[in-house]
Amino acid sequence: MKKTYIVIMGIALIVLDQLSKLWIVSNISLGEVKPFLPGLFSLTYLRNHGAAFSILQNQQWFFFVITLVFLGAASRFFLKTREDQVITRIGLLLIIAGGIGNFIDRLRLGYVVDMIHLDFMDFAIFNVADSYLTIGVLVLVLALWKEN
Numbered sequence: 704m705k706k707t708y709i710v711i712m713g714i715a716l717i718v719l720d721q722l723s724k725l726w727i728v729s730n731i732s733l734g735e736v737k738p739f740l741p742g743l744f745s746l747t748y749l750r751n752h753g754a755a756f757s758i759l760q761n762q763q764w765f766f767f768v769i770t771l772v773f774l775g776a777a778s779r780f781f782l783k784t785r786e787d788q789v790i791t792r793i794g795l796l797l798i799i800a801g802g803i804g805n806f807i808d809r810l811r812l813g814y815v816v817d818m819i820h821l822d823f824m825d826f827a828i829f830n831v832a833d834s835y836l837t838i839g840v841l842v843l844v845l846a847l848w849k850e851n
Contacts, residue, residue, distance in 0.1 A: 706782075709792055713800045720804035720831040724816040736820065744821050749828050750814040770806045774799060790846035797839025804832030 731737055731748040739746045781795040808815040817828045 705786065709796050713796050713803075716797070716800035716835060717804050717807070720800070720835070721807060723818070723831045724808065727816060727818040731818070738822075742822055744819055746818050747820050747828060749817045750812075751817045751828075752814045766809055767806075770802055770809070774802050774806070777802070788846070790842060790849065794839045794841075794843030794846050797835040797842060799839075801832040801835030801837075801839060804835065805830070808832075 727746065727748045731746060733748050733750065736745050736747040777795055777799050781792065781799065784791050784795070805815050815830065815832075817830045817833075819830060819834070820828045
């Protein structure tokens with residue numbers, strides 16, 4: 704998978720994340736819950752001033768530094784991958800796109816817009832970028848395990 708193609712895919716993922724957040728903010732009131740796929744998930748609009756599970760609330764300076772270090776390391780790792788390391792590249796792409804998506808929110812708004820509420824379990828409300836991060840880490844672990 705060529706680096707140019709994967710960069711275009713990364714930009715598309717970031718745009719999709721930002722559009723989903725824009726739609727939520729424009730169509731759902733803060734704290735409102737709207738069923739989307741009943742029994743599976745609902746949509747709600749929350750502002751997360753912290754990290755996953757709302758930990759470290761209002762520590763924006765910390766998140767800026769950590770995100771920049773994290774994105775730098777992931778980007779460096781991506782640049783060192785070979786074209787035949789497709790699974791590794793996909794995992795890194797998802798991680799980088801998710802990190803950038805939430806970083807844009809923090810820079811622009813001072814918080815991250817969350818919107819996905821799982822109806823079938825008690826779990827934190829999250830967003831599309833968080834999904835990219837989670838799936839990206841799982842894919843990267845699979846790729847690293849498979850390569851060794």
